[in-house]
Amino acid sequence: MTVTTTKNITTLATYTWPQGFYSDGLNAGLREGKKDMGWLYSEVPAAAAGVYTTNQFQAAPTKLTKQTIEATHHLQAMIMNSANANSCTGVQGAQNAALMQAWTAQKLGIAPELVGVASTGIIGEQLPMGVIEAGLDHLQLTKNDAVTTAILTTDLHPKTISIQFELDGQTVTMSGFAKGSGMIHPNMATMLGFVTTDAQITGDQLQKLLSQEVDETFNQITVDGDTSTNDMVVVLANGMANNQTLTPDQEDYDTFVAAFHQVLSFLAQSIAQDGEGASKLVETDVIGALNHDEAQMVAKAIVGSNLVKAAIFGEDPNWGRLMGAIGQTDAHVDVDHVSIWFNGLLIVKNSQAALFDAAEMKASLGESVVKIKVDLNSGEGTGQAWGCDLTYQYVKINAAYHS
Amino acid sequence: MTVTTTKNITTLATYTWPQGFYSDGLNAGLREGKKDMGWLYSEVPAAAAGVYTTNQFQAAPTKLTKQTIEATHHLQAMIMNSANANSCTGVQGAQNAALMQAWTAQKLGIAPELVGVASTGIIGEQLPMGVIEAGLDHLQLTKNDAVTTAILTTDLHPKTISIQFELDGQTVTMSGFAKGSGMIHPNMATMLGFVTTDAQITGDQLQKLLSQEVDETFNQITVDGDTSTNDMVVVLANGMANNQTLTPDQEDYDTFVAAFHQVLSFLAQSIAQDGEGASKLVETDVIGALNHDEAQMVAKAIVGSNLVKAAIFGEDPNWGRLMGAIGQTDAHVDVDHVSIWFNGLLIVKNSQAALFDAAEMKASLGESVVKIKVDLNSGEGTGQAWGCDLTYQYVKINAAYHS
Incomplete structure (x- = not known):
């Protein structure tokens, strides 16, 4: 993975x-043998921001959380x-x-307007509310990380990250967790992600930053091209680090942005890497595009192509399929002067086959991360x-999985 | 398959x-053990029309054929x-x-401006011109159907149809053949299809009709969402049936359109059915859309969803994934009043689960053709x-297949 870090940000060894x-997670009985319910709680109301599925069939909890966050x-x-999406x-x-x-x-003694709801799992079945009520009864306020596994469906492992950095001389912690791993595709329509931090920032500022960063991270991953009805990324910032409320003109603002980007980028890439059935993470860098948007479009078209994805599973340097994927976008392409590299090895030059060492290429494609670089030769966009x-x-x- | 026939159109038992x-096909040596080269020839110049890949990397033969047909x-x-796409x-x-x-x-003693070229196979390798030259040397003018297998790649079987009907009291024959079967997706970017007829019609009229009919047939099939650099549909009409030159105001014009639609529709559905690795043909009918275009868009989104496609392989009536696929389009959808049927069995009513007989549904999804019907409840479009x-x-x- 390529997750940018700066010397001022420390990655913690354990989820913190x-x-x-406070948080907790447990098996309420919505499914057998695995945790299926959890919560988060902040001692004080936290600034909150969210992005939500663009699917027209937005699930009930997704709609409710969106309305709740947008209100204040x-x-x-x-x-x-x-286990149940309530969709x-x-x-x-x-x-x-x-x-x-x-x-x-009611259980936490706070206003309903301060509670968000997220569900994931099978579509079209009513929630067994007796099970939910009993589960809620047993949830505690702890510092454990059980919630990070309670939200998983076909994911193989939890995706978590905790980092620390200083704002205004105060130590700030930021922690994120997410679930994938099918129906992972564009426009934030795809998964659950939660980020908590004790930094102090307004909800409006946090929302602006989230929308911007999600375009570069979660919206640039794809597992299967399908979007779901339920998914969202929610960020809570409770201000308990006591830094001065963050604004873009502050010196430390860039540190916060870098930290936020690192967390979202890590979670997004973890979801791609743990895509349903995946054996390899594919990272595509596009350079030489007319502009940033076209570069993003081409990068995403490549990682979204079934033919490219199957070739990478087969560890086959099948660049013709990359040309196919690039060519079917509307992006500006210098069709006679495209270059392509697999893991740094040049394979296409001037839109034609380049000479390469087949054994070296074969070994390289055997790695668990495959990096594809494409130069469209049409501008400066990346x-x-x-x-x-x-x-x-x-x-x-x-x-087999009935969702 | 649902291919409309009328009582005036006869389907012939053998390819004619x-x-x-005249035509022929043979193994020139571009690949081992399978025919790999062929041709078509008409005694007289034929009116010609074509539609071509929309991929920005258009292969050399595709470009050349497009230019050649568009000239006259x-x-x-x-x-x-x-075996080689010359792309x-x-x-x-x-x-x-x-x-x-x-x-x-040269071999046929006609002008180069009357010859089209089509190639399919691996991308990025130069054609071995010695092999092409030797193969051309052995091609004959016969009535065999060897060309219909010579163009195949990963297809399991040739796709051919021959029909006859009367225009103006004259018997007219129309025959089509095509190849798939990966990189089958929108906008005519996807395969090779050839239709020959002895009907008399102008090239302009034929082009207009082809563009219109392709939108309803070839452009509504998808195997994997990927488009290729090479593909085209070309139609030749040599007029030897001696009907009066067809124009839209003639009584028999509708018969010709119906025949043409039948041939294109049969070839398109055959390609979908013989999609790479396919075990089932999936046919989607959308009704109640705002208009025809939105109905087409939703129908195609459903057959294009990996999650829907995998569920159908698993014979799982997983309607949540259909809702996902519908909801991620921009089409107008009455989100609380969508209905869905699998092979005529109602499974979704008012956007929620309907009661159905699980055994009956399971048996139905075991068929080799799965028909999905969706009512968006938003208009009259189908x-x-x-x-x-x-x-x-x-x-x-x-x-495994390096293309």
């Missing part, structure tokens, strides 16, 4: 909740479950999401995207 | 060349090869395509699209 945040840009808690569940589904919100607020290979395992998981 | 058309809308011959081959590739055209013209399931075999073929 920022000051004032503050949250104090999030309640979450896996395509009509009026009863909306009532159930509201009940989850109300019950959580962009990146991340995906994974298409494997037998992807088909197996999705032929 | 229309009057005045007439062709008298087509030369074709598989991403630079100046030398363009020269080689022009050589194929010139050599074919549309159709065709695809196939996503199988282990697709991954296997594309992890």
Whole structure:
């Protein structure tokens, strides 16, 4: 993975909740043998920002959380479950999401307007509210990381990161966790991601920053081109680090932006790497595009192509398929002067085959990360995207998993 | 398959060349053990029309054929090869395509401007022109159908159809053949298809009709979402049936349009059914869309979704994934009142689960054709699209086949 770090940001060895945040996760009985419910809580209301699926069938919890955050840009808690998405569940589904919100607020002694709700799992079945109620009854306020596994579905492992940095002389912690791993595609329509920090920043500023950073991270990953009805990224900043409220004109603002980018970038790439059935992470760098947007578009087209993904699974330096994927975009392309590199080895020069060492190439494509670089020779724009290979395992998981 | 026939159109039991058309196919040595080269020839210059890949990297033969047809809308011959696409081959590739055209013209004693060229196969390698020349030397003018297999790549079987109907009291024959079967996706970017007929019609009229019919047939199939650099559909009408030159105001014009639609529709659906690794044909009918275009868009989004395709391979009535695929389009959707049927069995009503007989549904999804019907409840628009399931075999073929 290519996650930028700066010398002022320290990655912590273990998942660490920022000051004032508590959490828990458990098996409520929505599925067998795995944790399926969890929550987050902040001692004080936190500035909150969110981005949500662009799918027209937005699930009940997603709609509710969006409305809740947009009202005041503050949250104090999030309640979450896996195994059931509460999506395509009509009026009863909306009532159930509201009940989850109300019950959580009641147990924590806070206003319902400060509680977000997130669900993931099977579409079209009503939540068993008795199970939810019993599960909620057992959730505690702890510093454990059980919630990071409670939200998983077909993911192989949790995706978590904790970092620390200084703002205004104060130590700030920022921690993120996410789930994938199918239906991972554009426009924030794709997964659950949660970031907590004790930094002090307004909800408006946080929202602006989130929308901007998500375009460069979560919106540039794809597993299978499908978007889901449920997914969201929510950020909570409770201000308990006591730094001066962050504004763009402050010297330390860039540190916060870099830290935020690192967390989102790490989570996004972790989701791509743990895509359903994936055996390799694919990272695409496009240079020489007319502008940034076109570079992003081409990068994403490459990691989204089934033919490219299958070739990478086969460890086959099949550059013709990359040309196909590039050529089917609307981006400006100097069609006679495109260059392509696999893991730094030149394979296409002037849109034709370049000479390369087949053994060296073969060994290189055997790595668990495949980096593709493309020069469109049409300008100065650069962009990146991340995906994974298409494997037998992807088909197996999705032929069998009723979502 | 759902191919409309009318009582005035007879489907012939064997592939039959229309009057005045000759052909041949053979193994020239571009690959081992399979025919790889062939041609078509008409006794007289034929009105010609074509549609071509929209991929920005258009292969040399595709460019050449497009230019040739657009110059006068007439062709008298087509030369074709598989195993090598002559794509991403630079100046030398363009020269080689022009050589194929010139050599074919010379052998047939006609002008090069009356010869089209089509290639399919591996991208980025120069054509072995000695092999092409020797192959051309052995091609004969026969009535065999060897060319219909000579153009195949990963296709499991040839796709051919011959029909007859009357125009103006004259018997007219129309025959089509095509190849798939990966890189099958939108906008005519996807395969080779050839239709010959002895009907009399102008090149302009034929072009207009082809562009219109392709939108309803070839452009509504998808195998894997990828478009190729080489593909085209070319139609030749040599007029030897001696009907009065067809114009839209003639009584028999509708018969010709119906026949043409039947041939293109059959070939398109055959390509979807023989998609790489496919075990099932998927046909989607969308009704209740705001308009025809939106219905087509939604139908194609459904057959293009990897998650839907994998579910159909698994014979799983996973309607949540259909909702996902519908919702990620921009089409107008009455999000609380969508209905969905699998093979005529209602599974979604008012955007929520409907009651259905699980055993009956399971048996139905075991069929080799799965028909999905969706009512968006937003207007009167209808549309159709065709695809196939996503199988282990697709991954296997594309992890191994270096194209």
